[in-house]
Amino acid sequence: MIKYQDVAVSFGKFNALHDVNFEIKPGDFLHIVGPNGSGKTTLVKLLVGLLKPTEGVISLKNVTMGYLPQKLNTKANLPMMVREVIYSGFKKQKLIPSSTECELIRFWLEKMEIPQLFNESMMHLSGGQQQRVFLIRALIAEPELLILDEPTSALDPSFREKFYQLLYELQQKKNMTIIHVTHDLTDAVKDDCLTMYVDQTIKFFGPYRDYHEFEHRGHSHD
Template sequence: MNLIEVSNLSYSVSNQTILNDISFTLKKGEYLNIIGPNGSGKTTLVELITNLIKPTEGTIKINETNIGYLPQKLNLKKNFPITVKEVIKSGVLNTKLLSDENIMKWLKMMGIGELLNEKMHVLSGGQQQRVFIIRTLINEPSILILDEPTSALDPDFREGFNIFLKSLCEKKQITIINVTHDLSELNLKNTKVLYIDKEIKYYGDSINFKELEHGGVSHV
């Protein structure tokens, strides 16, 4: 059974087509990288999937309710006095996951175990991004939707994080949709690629896509 079904999805604003006739399916435990040039509609697509905006045409069916979503940009007011622990707890849906021990487990996993009680505004952009990633992951979602989650992360951590995401698919059967500009992420085995530029240019296996990579695709 498909966990996500996107059928003939289109979205327009003021007679301008943002997305046209997008269709794809994902089963439980599949990993999809969405790529495309700037302005190609990647963020619009995930906003449609997460029901933040409504399609002009087409349908989206999701056979799951526990969905984690990390948007591309998270607004954090300068000098707002909120701690790392408070940010993470604000996203916890299951009280069983609220313990400091559980939060510390995630902080250590993300390499920021010393920051539990730090104020968010004193953290670097990369550290803040790791906190928001934890806030998204801590609920152990069945579907994980990430819009450029590694853009603020250093290259070494980025590589390890991508491997960690892949392990969530393989070991916990979490279905992942990952919007990315980093084509090195397409080297992950047994993952899919959806390459869009307002419409679908390629949908299929990552390895096959890497073999076809030429003629403008490298400008993603």
């Protein structure tokens, strides 16, 4: 589904990434870790088309994609309603959502444990609530490829485990391919998931069960 070949990214004299090579197959669940400033976000911005590589080739099959960026558009004066933000994640939109679409929005709000926010303004939501709304927006159309850049940064710890369980259900039942950038693998990871350690280049790429040995050789993530 995805192939990076000798990919590099430079900003002036700063080399953000170099010699990046890996492949992702349909249905894979990849966790990307690494220190601050290591190029994790740059790597996924290349995939969604927000950046172009300075060198190398990125091959991506024509798939539907859901993307949750690290920095959300959560301006204090954002006038949109919760239901409107989520509706913008549908593949096709009309002036007014259908009753079926509204039911689906309510279903996901319930799944994210914020059913009361359907008619709320985004202006009145906490950071954690806004993050859940944007998560639903990324998930609502059941994309074939889901890219999440630190999706739990504003979520309370009690909900994170439920959220990751939801992701694994989508991977297993829908064969969704998931790329997940994180600082903390503790809540998220299962042994058969892929793990990538990035620090300007890929230092490790493989199953999580093999990642322990890499960590024990002196590498750690923030």
